[in-house]
Amino acid sequence: MARQELARFLRDRRAGLRPHELGLPADTPRRTPGLRREEVAELAHMSVDYYIRLEQARGPRPSPAILDALAETLRLTPPERSHLFRLAGSTVPPGSQAVRRVRPHVARMLERLPETAAIVTDAAYGLVAFNPLARVLLGDDLGRRTTNLARRRFLGEGRMYESSSAEQFGHIVVARLRRAAVRYPHDAQLAALLGELRAGSEEFRQIWETHPVHAPGHRTKTLDHPVLGRLRLNCDVLLVPEDDHEVVLITADPGSPSARTLRELAARA
The missing domain is CATH 3.30.450.180 (Beta-Lactamase)
Incomplete structure (x- = not known):
C-alpha cells in the first residue's frame, strides 16, 4: 500500500508541473499535462528505468539522497517533502539550512x-x-x-x-x-x-x-x-x-x- 501511495504521489506532482517552471522547452506537443518521466529522471540525476519503477510501485525503497533529489526536482514544499519521506518509509532529515522566515x-x-x-x-x-x-x-x-x-x-x-x-x-x-x-x-x-x-x-x-x-x-x-x-x-x-x-x-x-x-x-x- 505504501509503495502504491508513493507512486501515486509522484505521478500527481509530476503532472502538476509545467516544463517552463523548470527551464524546459514548453513548445513540444505533449499528450498529457506535466513533465515527462524522462525529464524528471534527468533533472533528479537517476536512470529513467529506476524512476519508472518508482511510479509503477515496483522499485526498491529509495534512499534519502534519491528522495531529496525528487523533492527538489518536483518543487515540493517542506510539508510535501516530509510526506514524501514518510511514504517511502524513511526518516525525514532536516533541510540543508535553517529556515529563516515565518509561516x-x-x-x-x-x-x-x-x-x-x-x-x-x-x-x-x-x-x-x-x-x-x-x-x-x-x-x-x-x-x-x-x-x-x-x-x-x-x-x-x-x-x-x-x-x-x-x-x-x-x-x-x-x-x-x-x-x-x-x-x-x-x-x-x-x-x-x-x-x-x-x-x-x-x-x-x-x-x-x-x-x-x-x-x-x-x-x-x-x-x-x-x-x-x-x-x-x-x-x-x-x-x-x-x-x-x-x-x-x-x-x-x-x-x-x-x-x-x-x-x-x-x-x-
Missing part, C-alpha cells in the same frame, strides 16, 4: 494573543517574527531584521534587561545552537554566527564545552525593566517542528501586578 499563519497567530508578548525564533535564535507587545516589552531594537537573541545574550548586541534567568538562558541558547550545528552543518550563516560567538564571548566558549542539554518548556523569570520596574513573567515555548522554529509566549499570572502592566502595555501597543 504566515504563525505570524497571524501572534496578532491574536491579547496581553501576551510573543516572538518566533529560528534554529539559530534569529528573530523571525514578534507582536507589538513583545516590541514594547523587550525593546524597540527588536524590529531590526538582524536581531539575534544569541548575539544579544553573549555579545551585548541590542538591549538586554537584567533577568533572573540570564544564566539559565545562556545554557538554553548554547544547547539549541549545538543542535542546530548538528542539523545544519552546511549553513554558512550559522557557521558565521558560531564563529562570532566563540571569538567574542569567553562565557559562550565555556558553556559550549559543557555540552548543555535543554528541552523547551515552561519557565518563570523576573525581569528588571528600566521603565516598568520588576516584572514576574512566565515563558512558554511552542514548537513549529517543520521549520525548527520556537514560538515563545510571555505572560503573567492572572490578577498579578505584572499582568496589569502587560494589559496596559497591550492597550498602548
